[in-house]
Amino acid sequence: MRISINDPADPRLDDVRDLNRSDNRPDLPGGRGLVIAEGPLVVSRLMESRFPVRCLVGFPAKIDAYLAEHEVPAGLPIYEVTRETLAKVAGFDMHRGLLACADRAPAPPVAEILEKARTVVVLEGVGDHENIGSMFRNAAGMGVDAVLFGNGCADPLYRRVVRVSMGHVLRTPFSQLAGTRTTWQRSLDELRDAGFHLVSLTPDAAAAHLADALVDPTGAAYERVAFLVGAEGPGLTEHAMRATDIRARIPMAPGTDSLNLATSAAIAFYERERSLR
Amino acid sequence: MRISINDPADPRLDDVRDLNRSDNRPDLPGGRGLVIAEGPLVVSRLMESRFPVRCLVGFPAKIDAYLAEHEVPAGLPIYEVTRETLAKVAGFDMHRGLLACADRAPAPPVAEILEKARTVVVLEGVGDHENIGSMFRNAAGMGVDAVLFGNGCADPLYRRVVRVSMGHVLRTPFSQLAGTRTTWQRSLDELRDAGFHLVSLTPDAAAAHLADALVDPTGAAYERVAFLVGAEGPGLTEHAMRATDIRARIPMAPGTDSLNLATSAAIAFYERERSLR
Numbered sequence: 001m002r003i004s005i006n007d008p009a010d011p012r013l014d015d016v017r018d019l020n021r022s023d024n025r026p027d028l029p030g031g032r033g034l035v036i037a038e039g040p041l042v043v044s045r046l047m048e049s050r051f052p053v054r055c056l057v058g059f060p061a062k063i064d065a066y067l068a069e070h071e072v073p074a075g076l077p078i079y080e081v082t083r084e085t086l087a088k089v090a091g092f093d094m095h096r097g098l099l100a101c102a103d104r105a106p107a108p109p110v111a112e113i114l115e116k117a118r119t120v121v122v123l124e125g126v127g128d129h130e131n132i133g134s135m136f137r138n139a140a141g142m143g144v145d146a147v148l149f150g151n152g153c154a155d156p157l158y159r160r161v162v163r164v165s166m167g168h169v170l171r172t173p174f175s176q177l178a179g180t181r182t183t184w185q186r187s188l189d190e191l192r193d194a195g196f197h198l199v200s201l202t203p204d205a206a207a208a209h210l211a212d213a214l215v216d217p218t219g220a221a222y223e224r225v226a227f228l229v230g231a232e233g234p235g236l237t238e239h240a241m242r243a244t245d246i247r248a249r250i251p252m253a254p255g256t257d258s259l260n261l262a263t264s265a266a267i268a269f270y271e272r273e274r275s276l277r
Numbered sequence: 278m279r280i281s282i283n284d285p286a287d288p289r290l291d292d293v294r295d296l297n298r299s300d301n302r303p304d305l306p307g308g309r310g311l312v313i314a315e316g317p318l319v320v321s322r323l324m325e326s327r328f329p330v331r332c333l334v335g336f337p338a339k340i341d342a343y344l345a346e347h348e349v350p351a352g353l354p355i356y357e358v359t360r361e362t363l364a365k366v367a368g369f370d371m372h373r374g375l376l377a378c379a380d381r382a383p384a385p386p387v388a389e390i391l392e393k394a395r396t397v398v399v400l401e402g403v404g405d406h407e408n409i410g411s412m413f414r415n416a417a418g419m420g421v422d423a424v425l426f427g428n429g430c431a432d433p434l435y436r437r438v439v440r441v442s443m444g445h446v447l448r449t450p451f452s453q454l455a456g457t458r459t460t461w462q463r464s465l466d467e468l469r470d471a472g473f474h475l476v477s478l479t480p481d482a483a484a485a486h487l488a489d490a491l492v493d494p495t496g497a498a499y500e501r502v503a504f505l506v507g508a509e510g511p512g513l514t515e516h517a518m519r520a521t522d523i524r525a526r527i528p529m530a531p532g533t534d535s536l537n538l539a540t541s542a543a544i545a546f547y548e549r550e551r552s553l554r
Contacts, residue, residue: 134537134540137534137536137537138536138540140530140533141529141530141533141534141535141536142528142529142530142536143528143529143530166534168533209554211551211554250547251419251420251547251550252418252419252420253417253418253419253420256417256418256445257414257418257443258418259414259415259418259419259543260411260414262540263411263415263539263540263543266536266540266543266544267543267544267547270527270528270544270547270548271547273528274488277486277488
């Protein structure tokens with residue numbers, strides 16, 4: 001259903017109106033806005049995701065190119081707009097020229113996520129959208145099964161997260177740990193009960209070498225591993241670390257700062273794969 | 278030598294004028310502009326670097342805070358400006374309020390860099406400033422001794438690189454390989470002659486596992502290792518890879534994209550450290 005729209009005020013374009021605040025729409029169910037995918041790769045990942053797609057919007061040539069390679073659900077509204085019209089609606093020049101919008105969907109329960117997972121990552125206090133996006137990209141790339149959110153993390157469906165994650169936030173399962181009204185000890189009970197070996201990532205020089213933290217005393221890799229990662233700068237709280245089985249460090253050159261948190265996590269995911277070789 | 282300047286047109290502030298093009302100043306020797314450090318951490322790294330510092334510029338309170346913790350060379354011009362004045366001079370609101378500027382300095386010869394190095398990284402065609410900055414941050418963090426530039430790389434002293442690298446580009450030695458008029462084979466001769474084991478990083482599934490690429494057939498870590506890394510997307514040219522001893526891959530989940538190049542490099546640097554344990 002391709003429809004050409006020339007009037008920037010057309011309400012059918014409301015899904016992509018004022019994109020810089022598109023993920024904060026108190027007028028929508030849940031008050032948290034839509035899921036926005038930009039560019040053909042991320043749009044295709046949104047189409048294949050659990051999120052109910054509402055529309056596809058783009059320049060005619062970009063829509064042609066997309067439809068030549070991908071299927072879309074029958075009856076999906078496809079709005080053709082010029083670059084000028086889209087710029088007026090979105091609030092800035094959207095040079096990529098292709099967008100898809102979806103409704104949010106409830107996250108799967110933690111228990112369901114854990115059922116088949118071997119490796120997960122748990123975030124504490126990660127408020128930076130770019131870090132969360134990179135974390136999802138790295139988790140997907142390295143075969144991590146899920147991302148779980150503890151207290152104080154930013155919205156993983158924020159537009160910038162979707163973009164930086166290259167759409168992987170739409171594919172890799174994530175969920176919120178019961179956290180705000182309980183202790184880290186309790187929040188992690190579900191993982192502990194499921195047999196996860198809980199590993200805190202920390203720059204602390206007294207912590208175990210990452211390579212040693214992922215194998216049991218006989219040298220065998222743990223069957224299930226959950227990495228806890230804190231925000232860049234403050235890192236994990238002592239409270240969170242105390243609730244884990246071991247503290248692991250990535251060896252750093254003396255006098256340097258810690259790595260970016262998504263980079264640290266990527267190294268941990270790599271070592272995890274390596275321990276299972 | 279603290280001097281308060283209120284006139285945005287004052288020529289003493291020319292070093293920080295129009296900062297968005299400060300690293301492209303054909304009027305300066307070499308035509309490539311100054312080295313700009315922003316914020317106290319990076320400013321302190323510039324002060325300790327091989328680059329001759331020209332001036333320190335900032336809000337009075339930021340200068341006070343900096344001088345309370347750091348020494349500066351005697352006679353260094355220190356210009357106090359208000360936020361408004363600095364915004365007018367720099368061309369945007371510089372909320373960090375502290376800058377230092379230095380002249381460029383010639384890079385050390387490759388031979389000198391290689392003399393004491395055990396691990397280096399060689400970049401091919403990396404034009405993205407943020408990637409180069411992250412690469413330096415990761416190299417410094419993981420104890421890599423130097424960064425060498427092959428063909429087609431962006432300027433490592435560009436302002437954004439300095440910032441993203443957290444100033445490590447001012448500390449970690451870097452140099453340009455003889456490249457434009459010769460072959461990769463020849464460019465790498467100097468490393469080969471110095472005994473470096475040359476490792477191409479590639480997502481190619483037929484390449485060796487990274488962990489296997491860094492040890493000789495007896496399982497011992499190579500004494501000296503050079504990693505070749507290409508741009509995100511195209512990766513290394515076949516030409517460059519053919520000039521190396523081995524192609525190494527970081528295992529990736531099926532159907533995912535490759536990692537960010539600085540992240541891939543960080544994993545390679547980690548594995549290198551691990552091989553030397």
